[in-house]
Amino acid sequence: MNPLQLFDTESSTFTYLLFIPGQTAAVIIDPVARHWERDLQQLDRLGLSLTYVLETHAHADHVTSAGKLCQITGAKSGAPTGCGIGPADLQLNDGDRIVFAPGEELYVIHTPGHTAGSMSYLWRDNVFTGDALLIDGCGRTDFQSGSADALYTSITTKLFTLSEDTKVWPAHDYKGRSVSTIGWEKTHNARLAGCNRTDFIALMKNLHLPKPRLLDIAVPANENLGLSHDA
Amino acid sequence: MNPLQLFDTESSTFTYLLFIPGQTAAVIIDPVARHWERDLQQLDRLGLSLTYVLETHAHADHVTSAGKLCQITGAKSGAPTGCGIGPADLQLNDGDRIVFAPGEELYVIHTPGHTAGSMSYLWRDNVFTGDALLIDGCGRTDFQSGSADALYTSITTKLFTLSEDTKVWPAHDYKGRSVSTIGWEKTHNARLAGCNRTDFIALMKNLHLPKPRLLDIAVPANENLGLSHDA
Numbered sequence A, B: 001m002n003p004l005q006l007f008d009t010e011s012s013t014f015t016y017l018l019f020i021p022g023q024t025a026a027v028i029i030d031p032v033a034r035h036w037e038r039d040l041q042q043l044d045r046l047g048l049s050l051t052y053v054l055e056t057h058a059h060a061d062h063v064t065s066a067g068k069l070c071q072i073t074g075a076k077s078g079a080p081t082g083c084g085i086g087p088a089d090l091q092l093n094d095g096d097r098i099v100f101a102p103g104e105e106l107y108v109i110h111t112p113g114h115t116a117g118s119m120s121y122l123w124r125d126n127v128f129t130g131d132a133l134l135i136d137g138c139g140r141t142d143f144q145s146g147s148a149d150a151l152y153t154s155i156t157t158k159l160f161t162l163s164e165d166t167k168v169w170p171a172h173d174y175k176g177r178s179v180s181t182i183g184w185e186k187t188h189n190a191r192l193a194g195c196n197r198t199d200f201i202a203l204m205k206n207l208h209l210p211k212p213r214l215l216d217i218a219v220p221a222n223e224n225l226g227l228s229h230d231a
Helices: A033-046 A066-073 A148-159 A182-188 A197-205 A215-222 B033-046 B066-073 B148-159 B182-188 B197-205 B215-222
Strands: A004-008 A013-019 A025-029 A049-054 A076-080 A090-092 A097-101 A104-110 A119-123 A126-130 A167-170 B004-008 B013-019 B025-029 B049-054 B076-080 B090-092 B097-101 B104-110 B119-123 B126-130 B167-170
Touching: A004 A033, A004 B004, A013 A033, A013 A167, A025 A033, A025 A097, A033 A066, A033 B182, A049 A066, A049 A097, A066 A076, A104 A148, A148 A197, A167 A182, A182 B033, B004 B033, B013 B033, B013 B167, B025 B033, B025 B097, B033 B066, B049 B066, B049 B097, B066 B076, B104 B148, B148 B197, B167 B182
Parallel strands: A025 A049, A049 A076, A076 A090, A126 A167, B025 B049, B049 B076, B076 B090, B126 B167
Antiparallel strands: A004 A013, A013 A025, A097 A104, A104 A119, A119 A126, B004 B013, B013 B025, B097 B104, B104 B119, B119 B126
């Protein structure tokens, strides 16, 4: 069962819509503010009812529409404990399960490193990895409570131990790619395949990436689910 | 079961990759020339083996990579009879079935109107409608053997008679939308909902659209599956 993958061309962010044919319940992961109407229209066209809106972390490169989507639809918001997203209905912890339709569970996997609170979500044979594991890469670890050491542990002990057939759906891609598998990333990922912890930490330390343009705006906004503090 | 939907930003074309978790067989519908490497990489990352590459029609707005993908992977090409795509391995007719994996069948539905040969493909609860039925619209009918009369018949008697839950995956969208359902289109489609044949023909006649920029290049190229005539 594949999710529907939606793309924001401004921030190269993927939003995911999870649903099962013949059932109305749907989950959205990592929605983007400027696409809230598109996402509501998707739900309408597919005859779906939104049950949960989940964040993988407090994003630094775009603003979420989670708060707005939940206000309009009545869905519950969920975000990782420790990401500072105080208003989320569910403060999620490693090992939590979210039942969004009969027999349909999302498993919450704490995968810190890009941020201290970052979560991945496992649904059937799909894992939504946020900015932890990307296709042939990984999220940066040089700001917002990032830790290369923690990210190495998360990827090698929590994500690479999933079934090799598990599809990897990241929060971003900048090269037109859309999906990978755990098996492919274990053997090919440019930053992790055949790379020990010491090498990985050194590699991440030497990336010297520029500060994200929206960091000072996006993080505080996302800590309030994208809602204005007046709302 | 959703297909993987890939997008070409130049021509706003959707390419679809169909596969079933745990099986290796895959089908690609309407691939775009400049993305042939991306599409091969997708197959590699997912551990998939391409069995068929199908065209919904001879496109006028982009060039296909069907020939190239088939040469490299050994997959069979399939195209509608009557679209002038002579080199295709399978010349498809209304009612044909393509078995691409055990128990997995694509049903070929002749839906003329955008072009005389245009086909739609039904797989499980998904229909790939090419340029016949679009989200909240339909393909143009003013060139390349188009016929508004034929398109009205195709959509109202062949597509709108599918189950209302059937997901509609078009060949294009120009407004960031990705998928719809037969039920939604029957009741909301701006050109077809509540519109009789006479009104529809008059509406399509009065669109006065500009000639597609690539028409004279793309159609001959696509009639040869995107392969150079020297190849």
